[in-house]
Amino acid sequence: MRILIAPDKFKGTLTGAEAAAAMAEGALRVYPDAVVTTLPIADGGEGTVEAAVAAGYTERLNAVVGPIIKPVGAVWAFHEGSKVAVIETAQASGYLLSEPTVENSLRAHSYGCGQLIAAAMDAGATEIIIGLGGSAMSDGGTGALRALGLKLVDAQGNLVPLGGGSLVDVAAIDATGLDPRLAGVKLRMAVDVDNPLYGPDGAAHVFGPQKGADPDAVELLDAGLRNLASVVREATGVDIDQPGAGAAGGFPSTFTAYAGASVERGFDLVADLIDLDAHLDDADLVLTGEGSLDVQSLSGKGPLGVADAAHARGLPVVVVAGRITVTPEQLARHGVVSAVSATDVAGSPEAALANAARYTTLATSEALNGI
Incomplete structure (x- = not known):
């Protein structure tokens, strides 16, 4: 047997x-x-790194900026042979790393996830799987991309603060400083939801309250994600409001426009990762x-x-x-x-x-x- x-x-x-x-x-x-x-196994959210390690990947640990500035130790996984890295939004920017208050729901960001992506590229990764779930932020992935060189500015040309609550002030995006290595890396976003970026079924309305957002904060976060999509569309021609884009506070959305990321069903991606078949x-x-x-x-x-x-x-x-x-x-x-x-x-x-x-x-x- x-x-x-x-x-x-x-x-x-x-x-x-x-x-x-x-x-x-x-x-x-x-x-x-x-x-x-x-x-x-995992469905693409929390536990994805653990599943990779159990399947033979090497566990790694990096100190990164947490969702509310304080440094945290984030675990990720790497396979030296295939050059595939596995990271999770929950490890660097998870809701367990911050108090679910109204203020934090607006301030929380994904900067640390961008630092993990950079660490994976430093290690030689040519493919990076990002498990989305358990996140504290609603910043559309902008914090992570800022860690990789993207700049978001307001109408006066000033950098907007980190966090979803500042996205309503974004007037332009400068991608000239974006890490050029992203062009040579396959980014795969593992999602287990099909929520759009904004609107009644979007990231802010559905998941914001779990992160401490009250009704006013939800509306502000939703308006920010809607504004972000408009600015990105004008800059790149890419509509980032797609099914699944609302996962992890909208994390995959800007990555589809600026890093060519794919959004994939989490279970299928993990099943392939651990060779379930x-x-x-x-x-x-x-x-x-x-x-x-x-x-x-x-x-x-x-x-x-x-x-x-x-x-x-x-x-x-x-x-x-x-x-x-x-x-x-x-x-x-x-x-x-x-x-x-x-x-x-x-x-x-x-x-x-x-x-x-x-x-x-x-x-x-x-x-x-x-x-």
Whole structure:
């Protein structure tokens, strides 16, 4: 029996690697002679770097400017052979690195992400994958591009301050100082949403409140992103308001215009990064899961993306999650033959959260005994 264990993180309790280890222990209790392979996954947001490291990339650490100026240590990953680097907006400019206040929602920026891109190019990267998610800012990626030499000026020719709250003052963009190495690097933006840059479904309105923005701040941020798109369109002829452009505070938007970045479905990009297909070809049974398996999971990202790929090969799929709020019938459409939550095994959400690894292991054994 060859078992592939490919979970996403159990947000707030277990990393993808920790979840995989707990599930592996549960699987070996039922199938002690099985050959178990663990392969943490991600949907393009937080956990993308971890998935790369688990797949053989080297972990690196750089000190960068955080979303509210203070320096932070940001982890990224690099593969010396392929010259592919993997970074995350959450590492350098994440919402956990700042307080979610109204002031910070306007001031937060992505400058540190640009520093990580520069570090990756310094290391010789020819391809950079940027996992978008968990961000503190709504600056349309302008902070990162400013770290790479882009200048944003107001009507008087003065540099505008960092942060999404200043984007309404941008009158012109000077790209003459942009790092020329960007022209030789393939930038791939991993997104798990299709929100546009601005408007009712845009970055500010949908994600701004999570970052501390009140209604007035949301309107200011949205107006700034709308103004940014207008200035960029006039300067480059590129319409940066595309599906997915609203991810991570609009991060991919200006990169599509000034660095030729592509915006790609996060799960597909990560699946390629960790060579998921090859691992599925070598498996007899697949286990996957995440912290909360709910209706959003049914879109095919993360664990059910794994399930769909396994199901297409005729492989049975077992799901273990912190909690499960979808029906067995819904899961069966993705090839899932058994699904158990840690919450059900523990008896309560509080107990499951307090000892997530133990109950994930027990839930895995129960799920496998049920097939």
